[in-house]
Amino acid sequence: MARTVIVGASVGGVRTAQALRAAGYPGEIALIGDEDVPPYDKPPLSKALLAGTATLDSVGLLTAEAAAAAGIELVLGSPATRLDRKQHQVLLADGTAEPYDALVIATGARPRPSPWGTPRGVHVVRTLADARALAAALRAGGPLVVVGAGFIGAEVAATALGLGLDDVTVVDPMSVPLSRVLNPEVATIFGTLHAERGVSARFGVGVTDIREIPAGLEVGLDDGTVLPAATVVVGIGAVPNDDWLADSGIATEDGVLCDRFCRSVSDPHVWAVGDVSRWWHPGHGQTMRLEHWTNAVEQAVVVAHNITHPHELRSHAPVEYVWSDQYDWKIQLVGRTGGELAHVRVDGTNPHRSFAVLYSDESDRFVGALVVNWPKALITCRRVLTKTATEPAPVGQVHTLVENARPPARAAS
Amino acid sequence: MAVVKADLAACQGYANCVVGAEDVFDIDDDGIVVLLKTTIPDADRTRVEEAARSCPVSALVIEDD
Ligand SMILES: Cc1cc2nc3c(=O)[nH]c(=O)nc-3n(C[C@H](O)[C@H](O)[C@H](O)COP(=O)(O)OP(=O)(O)OC[C@H]3O[C@@H](n4cnc5c(N)ncnc54)[C@H](O)[C@@H]3O)c2cc1C
Numbered sequence: 039m040a041r042t043v044i045v046g047a048s049v050g051g052v053r054t055a056q057a058l059r060a061a062g063y064p065g066e067i068a069l070i071g072d073e074d075v076p077p078y079d080k081p082p083l084s085k086a087l088l089a090g091t092a093t094l095d096s097v098g099l100l101t102a103e104a105a106a107a108a109g110i111e112l113v114l115g116s117p118a119t120r121l122d123r124k125q126h127q128v129l130l131a132d133g134t135a136e137p138y139d140a141l142v143i144a145t146g147a148r149p150r151p152s153p154w155g156t157p158r159g160v161h162v163v164r165t166l167a168d169a170r171a172l173a174a175a176l177r178a179g180g181p182l183v184v185v186g187a188g189f190i191g192a193e194v195a196a197t198a199l200g201l202g203l204d205d206v207t208v209v210d211p212m213s214v215p216l217s218r219v220l221n222p223e224v225a226t227i228f229g230t231l232h233a234e235r236g237v238s239a240r241f242g243v244g245v246t247d248i249r250e251i252p253a254g255l256e257v258g259l260d261d262g263t264v265l266p267a268a269t270v271v272v273g274i275g276a277v278p279n280d281d282w283l284a285d286s287g288i289a290t291e292d293g294v295l296c297d298r299f300c301r302s303v304s305d306p307h308v309w310a311v312g313d314v315s316r317w318w319h320p321g322h323g324q325t326m327r328l329e330h331w332t333n334a335v336e337q338a339v340v341v342a343h344n345i346t347h348p349h350e351l352r353s354h355a356p357v358e359y360v361w362s363d364q365y366d367w368k369i370q371l372v373g374r375t376g377g378e379l380a381h382v383r384v385d386g387t388n389p390h391r392s393f394a395v396l397y398s399d400e401s402d403r404f405v406g407a408l409v410v411n412w413p414k415a416l417i418t419c420r421r422v423l424t425k426t427a428t429e430p431a432p433v434g435q436v437h438t439l440v441e442n443a444r445p446p447a448r449a450a451s
Numbered sequence: 452m453a454v455v456k457a458d459l460a461a462c463q464g465y466a467n468c469v470v471g472a473e474d475v476f477d478i479d480d481d482g483i484v485v486l487l488k489t490t491i492p493d494a495d496r497t498r499v500e501e502a503a504r505s506c507p508v509s510a511l512v513i514e515d516d
Contacts, residue, residue, distance in 0.1 A: 056504060060497055081507060332467055335505050361465055361507075368464065368482070413464045413482035420470050445480035 040065030042345060043128055043136045045118045046144030046279075047071025049079055050312025050334040052099045054142050055110045057342030067110045068136055069100075070128070072117035075166060076101060081331055083169040084193040085363055089200055090173065094166065118145070121286035123305060140307055140345045143283070143294050144338075147276035147313040147329060152185075154248040159255045160270045163190055175269045181205035183257045183267040185245050187215035189362040191273035192228065195237045196364040206237045207265055209257070211244040219360075220376045224383075224395050224408060228369070235365050240265075276329055278314045292316060293327040298353040300341050309345065311337040321355040321427055330360040357423040358406075367391065370416050373406025373423045382433065384440045386412040387447050394419065394440050396433055403430035414443035452516040453491045455499065457484045461510040468511060471502025476511075490516065 042058060044051045047069050055069050071077060077099040086092035105112045116132040121141070128136045149162035161172045172194070176182065180203040184191045187210035195208050208215070214225035215232070232239050246258040248270055255267040280290040289295040289304045293316030300317045302308035310317070312334035316327040333356055340354040362369045379397040386392025392411040396419070399405050404426070407419040418439050422431055455475060464482025468475075472495075477485040491499050491513065503511035 053504065057501070060500060079507075331507055332465075332505065335467075339501060359467075359470075363463075370465075413466065413478045414480055416464070417466050417469055417478055420466060421473070424470060 040139045041137060042067050042140045042142065043138035044069045044142040044144055045128060046146055046312070046314070047073070047077045047100075047112070047114065048144070048146055048312075048334075049099060049331060050146065050314075050338055051142070051144035052077045053335050053338035054144060054311055054342055055100075055105075056108065057339045058345060059108050059110070061342050061346040063342070063346050065139070068113055068138075069105070069110055070113045070116075070118055070130065070136060072115070072131075073165065073167075074115035076112075076114070078166055079331075080164070083166065084163050084190050085197060087166075087169050088163075088173050088176070088194065088197045097166075118282055121283055121288065121308075123286055123288075123308075126307070138307070140309065142341060142345075143280075143288075143302075143308065143310040143314055144312050144334075145279035145282070145314050147278045149272070150275045150277050152248070152272040152274075154245060154272075157248060157250040157255060159250075159268060160248060160272060162272055163194060164276070172269070172271065176201055176203060179203065179268060181207070181265070181267050182269050182271065183255075183265050184208045184271045184273060185257070186210060186273035186275070187212070187239070187241065188218060188273060188275065189216070189360070191271065192216070192232070192364050193362060194271050194273065195232065196235070199235060199237060199365075204236070207240060208232060208237055209240045209243060209245060209259065209265070211242065213242040215239075215241070218376070219371055220408065221379070221381065224376075224381060227410075228364075231365065231367065276313065278316075278327065280314055290316075291325075295325065298355070299344050299351045300337055300354050301344065301351075309341045311341050317354060319355055320353050328356075328358060328360075330358060332356075332359045355427065357420065357427065359420065368411055370409045371406070372409070372416070372419050373397070373404075375406045375408055379405065380433075382437060384415070384437060386410075386415065387445055396436055396440065398433035399430070402433050404433040404436040405430055412443070414445065415440045418443045452493065453496050453499075453513050454516050455486055455489050455491060455503070456512050456514065457486055458510040459483055461508050463508050463510075465507050467505040467507065468502045471505050472499050475499055476502065484510065 116130045120129040215228045244260040249256045257265040278293040294310035296317035298318045394415040395408040397406040409416040462484045
């Protein structure tokens with residue numbers, strides 16, 4: 039019988055297994071994960087799980103019962119350490135060999151390690167164990183220093199404030215938060231948000247070192263400031279978990295290099311989904327690697343289709359979508375944003391907290407949006423981008439659609 | 452036939468369901484899912500299940516009628 043082995047048992051891996059069954063895959067499916075807890079979801083780790091309002095059960099992706107019912111063999115607790123393509127098998131650390139006809143690599147990413155060492159009290163947030171350790175540390179109180187003002191850093195700072203910490207600082211060498219995805223004029227709105235909520239922001243300064251002192255930690259900044267800390271969270275990006283493939287002959291380049299079908303450029307039996315996949319986006323004409331939950335899910339469906347329909351291969355050409363929940367704000371990005379793109383802001387009903395920023399290219403064509411606290415504008419932008427993927431719409435037209443998505447003002451209650 | 456059920460308290464308005472099946476799901480001004488229909492013909496089931504599985508907070512289920 040045919041056998042698909044999926045390595046990595048988080049959202050990319052789990053959704054691939056489920057989508058294979060949904061597509062009628064008749065063979066065996068083995069889902070291999072290095073952690074010994076049942077598969078769980080990552081976004082809540084910096085939000086509800088850290089805040090204590092979610093539990094392992096509520097963030098679970100696949101119970102043992104559901105796996106058994108779907109004919110998915112869960113192989114947990116031992117990492118894959120080698121891929122032997124000659125023998126068509128994956129070798130696990132515990133010595134097991136898992137034979138495959140199709141192999142799906144879904145090993146995700148891990149936090150970029152702290153360049154300042156990891157004395158006690160320095161945390162990252164990627165796994166359930168990380169989130170639990172950080173939650174325990176935050177319960178003991180501050181001060182908290184978050185290094186990195188990307189999504190995860192900002193969410194951790196917001197959650198910590200919600201837990202009652204009153205001494206939270208975010209440090210980032212860039213002059214604004216979210217600088218990878220937003221242009222400074224727009225990103226500065228989120229700097230103001232942190233300040234208004236009571237998080238101190240130290241933007242435009244770098245960290246020089248993190249020292250252990252008898253009372254806890256000290257974070258040295260390159261302007262000479264020293265910040266005392268009980269806990270430091272380092273959120274400076276992620277690197278793909280592709281090193282276990284090093285001697286396999288599978289090409290990697292900051293991720294597993296794949297064609298438009300999400301199939302390894304080195305081996306037609308090997309596929310990659312989620313944060314570890316660097317595939318050729320036919321719409322953008324370049325390879326890309328996304329660290330977005332929705333991409334992992336959509337890519338899983340494409341790969342499952344392609345494994346089950348080898349003669350009707352489907353390209354993966356998604357409209358990028360990522361959300362971030364910070365304080366009581368819902369921040370959502372669709373398509374391409376930031377960089378050199380032109381932008382126009384459209385106010386929602388309460389412009390202080392609801393607005394959209396539309397991004398357009400040099401021909402005034404709509405290519406992406408930032409939407410904050412405005413669900414109908416989000417839907418409008420996602421719909422338009424999905425439908426105009428090959429022929430982008432004039433941004434003026436989208437501006438009108440978004441204006442029309444503004445809900446009627448409500449009397450203050 | 453199958454039926455769709457939505458957990459309105461869990462919904463966070465991420466809108467993946469609308470992108471997956473806009474004939475079945477919409478989102479209101481408060482960002483809460485609206486079911487445009489609740490019974491799903493068998494021919495649509497796989498597609499609607501896929502849309503439901505794309506919900507980041509698992510607020511949607513498809514069940515046998
Ligand atoms: C704290 C946090 C918050 C986030 N919030 C959001 C958000 O709000 N919105 C959003 O869109 N995205 C968010 N993301 C990103 C999103 O969670 C990821 O894009 C998604 O988890 C990618 O799924 P994946 O399955 O590709 O990889 P991962 O989730 O990284 O899973 C990979 C799995 O493979 C396992 N593994 C690794 N190596 C091996 C090996 N050699 N053998 C066996 N198993 C292995 C890992 O332990 C892990 O379980 C967040 C991520 C984090 C960490």
